[in-house]
Amino acid sequence: MAALAGGLTRTASAATRARRGVPGDRLRVAIVGAGGRGGDDTADLAATGLVDIVALCDVDERQAADAFKNYPDAKRYSDWRRLLDTGKDIDAVMVATPDHNHAIISIAAMHHGKHVYCEKPSRTASGKRARWRASRRARAWPRRWARRGTR
Secondary structure: OHHHHHHHHOOHHHHHHHHHOOOOOOEEEEEEOOOOHHHHHHHHHHHOOOEEEEEEEOOOOOOOHHHHHHOOOOEEEOOHHHHHHHOOOOOEEEEOOOHHHHHHHHHHHHHOOOEEEEEOOOOOOHHHHHHHHHHHHOOOOOOOOEEEEOO
């Protein structure tokens, strides 16, 4: 997950300043899909010391109960659209939902000006692939960093 934090920061200097605790240089990350696999990824991301987990989103509160308990200061959401609409203090979004939701949530987050980390696959169906390409062509999310990873 250190690579995740490095990918989200885009520059080594930002990561270095964050380790030193310079105010304002820590990434404020929202997690969409905070339960299950997302809970593991969230713990790994938080362990880097480079981020603040500021929002957690999961449609199943029982599934995300551990994440909600581990990050009591994070805002809670059950709808990722509401998180993106109201999350003005969010720098980046980690998408840890089932595969069929990856592309639409990632694209929406970039349209809201957020950097995105999403594990593969983000484009599993031809319709999603077409939306992804159309969105890129429209340059609706310039200068946003998107990274897909595997573990």
